Amino acid sequence: MTDSPASTRELRDTEPTLAQLEEEGEVAADYIEEFLDIADVDGDIDIDVRNGRAYIAVNASDDSDSNLDTLAKSETVNALQELTRLAVQSKTGAFSRLILDIGGSREAREAELSALVDSAIVQIQGGASTAALPPMSSYERKLVHDIVADRGYVSNSSGEGRERHTVITTS
Structure with a gap:
């Protein structure tokens, strides 16, 4: 029996690679996009990788009056960030230290x-x-x-x- 990539990554003691961080960002963006759709909140999602972390930024769409500020409170962003980290971990098998920013909340x-x-x-x-x-x-x-x-x-x-x-x- 061979280890799957996810189970191998779960045990890693080293910093994640750029490819792993980009994967985290994509998984997180998909999760956030689905969340925004369910909450009926408009926003554009940007993915970045820096300082050994995936950064996900959700900003108001240029062409709409966004109701994004309803999610931009510090406690809400922190809670959604933790849920997103769990979603990433569930999908990749690796602990995530991603950072979520909603509407300039960070x-x-x-x-x-x-x-x-x-x-x-x-x-x-x-x-x-x-x-x-x-x-x-x-x-x-x-x-x-x-x-x-x-x-x-x-x-x-x-x-x-x-x-x-x-x-x-x-x-």
């Missing part, structure tokens, strides 16, 4: 995270030794770590599971 969330970091830095500048941010996803924590480093501070993740959060310090 850019809006990055701005929110930047404001959170700025507020935490004000606390530290005011004398606090540390400032803890609320729990967030691993992707959002990575973004926070990058923002914190750009501001000249240090951050670490703390906590377990859904309570995992970022703590900012001066060193």
Whole structure:
């Protein structure tokens, strides 16, 4: 009995190849397209591969008044991203770290995270030794770590599971 490509990929310890990421993107786009059809939401889907991840962006169609904003809330995007990852994993047999953006939701969330970091830095500048941010996803924590480093501070993740959060310090 030979291993199927999916069962072999399930056990991989290495970064996915460009071809595997493109496959993830195609599977994810098909899933999202079907979801949008069921929800009767208009949107154009773009697929990109960068930084070892498949990125799926859903944007308003140029020729329509899209009701895409109904799905663009951070919690909704995160939930749909997890469902899409599960659909990809079911189809390919491999864990997916794809990123889903709906109507510019990721850019809006990055701005929110930047404001959170700025507020935490004000606390530290005011004398606090540390400032803890609320729990967030691993992707959002990575973004926070990058923002914190750009501001000249240090951050670490703390906590377990859904309570995992970022703590900012001066060193």
